[in-house]
Amino acid sequence: MASIARSSLLRQVASARPAFQQSAIRAAAFHTTARRQLLPPLPLNDAAPVPPTSPSHGSYHWTLDRLVAASLIPLTVAPFAAGSLNPTLDAVLCATILIHSHTGFQNIIVDYVPKKRMPGVRKLFIWGLNAATAVVGLALYEFETTDVGITETIKRVWTA
Template sequence: MASIARSSLLRQVAAARPASSPSLIANAARAAAFHTTAKRSLLPPLPQKIEGTVNDAARVPPPSPSHGSYHWTFDRLVAASLVPLTVAPFAAGSLNPTLDALLCATILIHSHTGFQNIIVDYVPQYRTPRARKALIWGLNAATAIVGLALYEFETNDVGVTEAIKRVWKA
């Protein structure tokens, strides 16, 4: 079965050379089925730092209510509140600026906490502290800019729900 997975060129080389050749065995072990190009790393690996030994216990982070069930519950409440806030302006038939502002603020909070969770989960503090800090600051700046843009759109233009209504009817 293993000979089926190997390419025909590899089988021809194996038949032409003696089996005692160590370079052939080493090259055959590196060959994989259906791989025709060499592996190229796009980014260099992160700095490797080993703390402790194999017999040490795993490091447990300090308990924090902002990274536990309260944070998860807040995210779920914001996500669940988006459903009635999205439907209410269209179902009621009236355009209320307060309801529109509440919808914009909830969408902004939902997006900010979602991207913050991605940064916290995939950019570890102990391996890349500067990159994580830069990403958090970038997220805060982007949230502030989007919040300002939504405020300007709500006060100086038609608003989010009216814009959606116009696009839907176009």
């Protein structure tokens, strides 16, 4: 008698749908609007193109970034440690900061604005970065030639 009851119970459980599956079907009936995608979908199963080799990219580019970043430490400390404010050293510091900022923002644009999906936006960002770098470079040049310079300004702010 126990085996007869058990087999019928198993048939009932096997034929019944789970409760979460029934509620999912009912909830899906209410969604009648189409989904809109913000970006077009990427193509599937396309082989990744191999970029042409270039000495200005890849490891040389990374090495240049590291050298510029490492050179900022002595260029920032040297004028204050030596006690003399040299306009040539100040100009080299400004140029190094400008190059470091430009390559850093360029790396951000390359990493986070894909060329394949948004070529126009990427080009706009690159042109905006180039324009901003030129404006900041001009402003630093004017500040260095007509005013006291970066290191003297920092020295005055610290002693104020």
